[in-house]
Amino acid sequence: MVLWFTENHSPTVRFSVKLEKQLFSGSSDFQKIEVFQTEEFGKILALDGLIMVTEKDEFIYHDMITHVPMATNPNIKKVLVIGAGDGGTIRELTRYDSIEQIDMVEIDELVVDVCKEYLPQTASKLDDPRVNLFFEDGLRYVRSKENEYDLIIVDSTDPFGPGEGLFTKEFYGNCYKALTDDGILVNQHESPFYEEDAAGMKKAHQRIIGYFPICHVYQVHIPTYPSGHWLFGFASKKYHPINDLDADSWNKLGIQTKYYNTDIHVGSFALPNYVKEQLKDVE
């Protein structure tokens, strides 16, 4: 016998992971939160039954959501992170001495508490003095901000449940307003492969291009997410993610990474034709 965690990647496709143990199970006002111990992936954080983070491959997501914008504009000083309750994105951002302030807005305080206890691998830098934690709705938080941030990272859950508001037109409009003229937005962009994920991706892309002059999508390999093919949206007022990349500068910083490098930075913006067509459909 055994204990298995099963996630539906599509209505007829299941991904199952054998568990050693359930470490935590609880419900906040927003979602069901679970932490599992597994042999293959180490600890897993699941929200509403979907894998969010695993110790084995979280580095991929967090590298690529963080270092791509940071290498594009090394002068980023003030960052807003929305979602990201596991702390992994914050951990990567705190590696840049040049960053002066990180405001993190997570709707669900319990996610942060649970990750502090069970996932120190990602939640290790939430007490960095530059980090301010706000436990509130990101959609509402960003409404009142204007010309404040050099970078906004939307590190959200899927576009249903608590993350739903973060995929709306209003939200991206407010993000645009909250950014400085140098501002960059990076958005967790779902996946092109399974139907429901692709719908989320197209919706996000369509809404972002309504505001930002520069919009590009880049891809990563995240084995524990549905299809393993995951996308991020890069939107910006001024900086182009490839033309403005100063690879030498970034490499001089000496930040050791397991996934990101300045070659894959460029390479990840080259998309398969079928993904380009999905994006074109909504442009």
Added chain:
Amino acid sequence: MVLWFTENHSPTVRFSVKLEKQLFSGSSDFQKIEVFQTEEFGKILALDGLIMVTEKDEFIYHDMITHVPMATNPNIKKVLVIGAGDGGTIRELTRYDSIEQIDMVEIDELVVDVCKEYLPQTASKLDDPRVNLFFEDGLRYVRSKENEYDLIIVDSTDPFGPGEGLFTKEFYGNCYKALTDDGILVNQHESPFYEEDAAGMKKAHQRIIGYFPICHVYQVHIPTYPSGHWLFGFASKKYHPINDLDADSWNKLGIQTKYYNTDIHVGSFALPNYVKEQLKDVE
């Protein structure tokens, strides 16, 4: 109730697909061959219980194993394909008028028969007049060849079972010998993520670099393969897969593809640091 096909991606990770129907099940001298009808992926071909081809995403594999070498050297005239019983690689190769001869060596005739009947999507071009089918062991076939092929594509199953011999040192040495001075070898290279796959990948890389002066690995997103992160090995006597790419020439051919384009050709050679380190380990 339902019927599910379950593949172990690792000893503790399972990938399951709901079936509408089993279309074929039989055993050859070499392996168990099954074809399933599914809602999500259309038809699936499984060999010894491992998904080889699905109608939904086979284009990714076949695009990337074929067009990368063909765009690197447009003068390829004579091609040897080892394995590839489903016919997808042949289908892509036959789109090049410039190719004069394609020798395909598949150990298992039953795979070809089954694919002709159940998977016309991939097996549609096996009767192209340029194609010669040999049902024999690729390892043995290639032994006697010398300076004959401009391109060898090793489109094998995993490095256990019938595909095992195709991952040996002897085999790659014979491939080198069978290639002309312009020759390119492209090898199905397994995956960097799960332990057993990564071992296969490292073994293949280690053996190939012992013969070829130019060796690079490139990656693709194949959602129905374990982890979705798949690799190909590009080895060559003369041509560099990026420096020698003549994108304009290839684009002028007007070959419509759903995954490949000349940008992703380049982008796919940019590897994550952790994969680069795995390769370095055996170099």
Added chain:
Amino acid sequence: MVLWFTENHSPTVRFSVKLEKQLFSGSSDFQKIEVFQTEEFGKILALDGLIMVTEKDEFIYHDMITHVPMATNPNIKKVLVIGAGDGGTIRELTRYDSIEQIDMVEIDELVVDVCKEYLPQTASKLDDPRVNLFFEDGLRYVRSKENEYDLIIVDSTDPFGPGEGLFTKEFYGNCYKALTDDGILVNQHESPFYEEDAAGMKKAHQRIIGYFPICHVYQVHIPTYPSGHWLFGFASKKYHPINDLDADSWNKLGIQTKYYNTDIHVGSFALPNYVKEQLKDVE
């Protein structure tokens, strides 16, 4: 990897069997019909995704639906069987030389055709000269019959889908009318354990006791049915299943059985208290 058949025993309980092969899959006007080859159970017949018959344990069901009434009244000459497309009940009945006529009414001819081809173990006696096959709705068939049968066996699927009409008040009333004064009705009675099955069982019992003066429920162990705890309803105009059992007579017949014997005939009418209470609820 493997192929698994999965049946939901309740919304949160699954029973899964590893398959060697799908032997048949088709749809009639009434239901989906599948036959599988398995290591544990031999061949399995599934209707609409529910296991109906397995070669390993079908003898239990067919012994107990047949020999209990036959041993209670050895003078049964004319039998009506409703449902029973797999042929197992007919096979057992044909072992009695005393039976002169068996009318079998099965709504779905394809079930019979499939069982003749794939399940000769159960469908072996459908061509006995005493057997008349009618492919029509049992509910309708029985309407016009009066004082004709000594025994009616309702060997139906579950009380939803094509078997639904066989669980109605009208149907049991017509069965009563179709029986002679000596008549016995045996009804496939579902199970007391999982909620939905128990509801079917109570409904059947409630409707039958409205017509028959003698009504008793007996139980069997059928490992491949949900919970393994299965019930039959014995209803009769005159014969009492225990008081009128003539064990010696039956034993003299020399019928070899793997489950039934005259001790378990009696023992199976002793029900657990919780089942007695379920029955009392509707009496």
Added chain:
Amino acid sequence: MVLWFTENHSPTVRFSVKLEKQLFSGSSDFQKIEVFQTEEFGKILALDGLIMVTEKDEFIYHDMITHVPMATNPNIKKVLVIGAGDGGTIRELTRYDSIEQIDMVEIDELVVDVCKEYLPQTASKLDDPRVNLFFEDGLRYVRSKENEYDLIIVDSTDPFGPGEGLFTKEFYGNCYKALTDDGILVNQHESPFYEEDAAGMKKAHQRIIGYFPICHVYQVHIPTYPSGHWLFGFASKKYHPINDLDADSWNKLGIQTKYYNTDIHVGSFALPNYVKEQLKDVE
């Protein structure tokens, strides 16, 4: 997604239960101990990944292991229970005012601690003043006992792992010696259906009949055990489980039960022919 507990009923048959939560997971010196919350069965106790007790159907096992011997000999005063860490057998025994002493020998103290905390439904009477708990190996405990107990109940796990010693010849011999001349032994006897269980059942039966003049096997429906068809062995020096049953006396006690009654007491000793043959094989 969801969390599923999966138990292999045979190498190719799986029984899976959707979990709401893992309540406890730990390892003692003897086994892995887990407690789950489920919708269908309430709480489940699993030892080494096998379901031992569920809140929904534990009454069946505990009724039948206890009331059958108690109704056969109402003068039982001193009882030895081996295993039974969940407390359910003790709970039933304590309902008899006539019992003066219950010695319970459980090898694994952690099982008892866990059940006290998570399964008060079964573990509710372990502090009855007549109950003495011994945390030691039942095999060793019983060696030194002679002519002491009127009833020994072997409420063990399966005959591999910590329960293995309880299926040996030596053990049953010592049980015989430890019993008074009126003594009865009731043994958890596995199941006749799946191969491995049937082997355990035959082994136990073979060893017990070597010592006791009166040996009978009785059956119950336990839906959460493999096949749902479970057996107990009744062995005795003097009392016959049916001939000596004084149903009236037992019924006068007014013990309310959900499964047991004096009819099913008798009925459960009527076994299917195939089980009788399995037993005959080793007699």
